[in-house]
Amino acid sequence: MTVETLAPGVHAIDAPFEDVPLQIYVIEGERLTVIDPGVPQTAEGPLAQGLAELGHRPADVDLVVNTHGHHDHRGGNGVVAAHNPGVVIAAHPADATWISSTEQYLAEEYLRFRPAWEPPTAALDRIRLLCGADLPVTLELSHGDELDLGDGHVLSVEHIPGHTDGSIALLHRAAKVLFTGDAVQARGTPLQCRADFFPHYRHVAEYRRSLDFFAGCGAEIVGTAHTGVCAAHRAAQLIAESRRFADEYTAVFTAAFAEAGSATLADLARATRDHYPRYDDGIPLFNTISGYLAELCAAGVARHDPPDRFVWLG
Template sequence: MQITPYIHALKTPLGPDPGRFVYVYLIYGDGITVIDTGFNGTEKLITGYIRSTGRDPSEIRLIILTHAHPDHTGSAKALRDLTGCTIAAHPLDAPSIEHPDPMLLKPPAPGMQSLVGGGVPVGRPLEEGAVIDCGNGLVLDVLSTPGHTPGSISLFLKKEMALFTGDTVQAPGRAPIYTDPVALVRSLRRFAAIPGIRHYLPSHDEPAQGKETYQRFDESLAYIRRIHALIKEAAAAAPGTPDPLALAGRLSAELELSGVPGHHVAFIARSIEADLAAQGLDERLGE
């Protein structure tokens, strides 16, 4: 769907469950800039959509990966092989993009293809303060927004007052996945301090506009606060050293994450482990 004259959003599936999706964003400037690429195979949806709008996939000049997870990087190699475009990402996540976990290169289940089409070189490192000229007066400012992963980035297109957040905003009802909850809260508060955002463009949540954008940030902070409280309560009730994997099952039930795939429990356990190890999270959440 078209968000503005320059921004297009493509909702791509994550497996057979229609409730699981990831957004790929396209910026139409002099060429085309792609923000995230979905799982391996999504390149067919991306190129088909581009053609349906009267443009050509050969116009793809740059792919920006907000972080290294396979639902964002999976078809980057295929698109690069097709177009010769440059891949851009933060240096902290670049190693996992260039050399993905071998397990991601194997089909996760019978009848499914691998999650990632292969490693791809990051030709343009992106850190805080970097500026990307997409042409037609479209300039993306790169924001370092760690927490979900160490090298997570977000992008702000000032001409459209549009914020692309990747997975930094943890939407209520979805599995909480983060490596550093303190950094994550700091990143969310940074978003909330940006005035005049017109378009909120996340990966696993629906886009929003205007005031609703800031409500999403507040809801995400409240979600993290609730998760933290539940983890503290469960850890206090558990005898001995808390087992993050055992707590993950309890947390999933408390949050009613019935639609979350079973393998996400391991990711939730890592988030719990990060929460238990965090220093100063209570203070940061209380600000």
């Protein structure tokens, strides 16, 4: 088990599952706090072991903060709650229903693009298992809130609705540590046994705004969910790479759409994968394409012809 201390009382636990890299974060304030306990397997295994190395038990956890409602960030909530039924679950209200209802999460995230794309039944069943127990969010977090955990640990909440509508980042100003969740996508999430996940953001302008915030917030250590713990120089590289990819994909996407003149989501997904064959044809790809289409339609450059066709207006 690897527990890395980022600052006094602030720790990262290496907690990969399947072929997905993952970091869980623990803050030892008067309220023992876990940021994103991952999936049930990571909460039962690496998190519990890491807490033991720090002299704690899962029953000692007072607060769980979910940076957003995806299964690999909230799936461990139920494991922690099984040890401490009084644990507080905190998240932004825009993602709260995903955390409290697996079926609503699947409907709004994984089934939203039917019939253009739909995951296999086996994949949905796997995600259900990774979601763990459904639990209500008992503390809603809004932009500008401060979580005082005691012993000098205060987390400032930044609402960054790029990756999901309810994504948040947490800034520990005293320790100069930033927790980003999945808000820094760079060139996607590299996987060991499958095609990589495409850079995943629903809202292009908000994604770019979050990168601007990260670059200027003064953090010297950045804790990501899937890219590990980054010192300031490495974090700056990731932010720069995220911007470069967003610019690059804007050009690739616009060129493919303009050449087609009229296209469906599935058409644009095929064009993207032809250009980037390393990536999975899944929800990250379709969410990001949808985000670019929404931006173009709002700017009057494209028109949506329901149910699933988009027309380039130029």
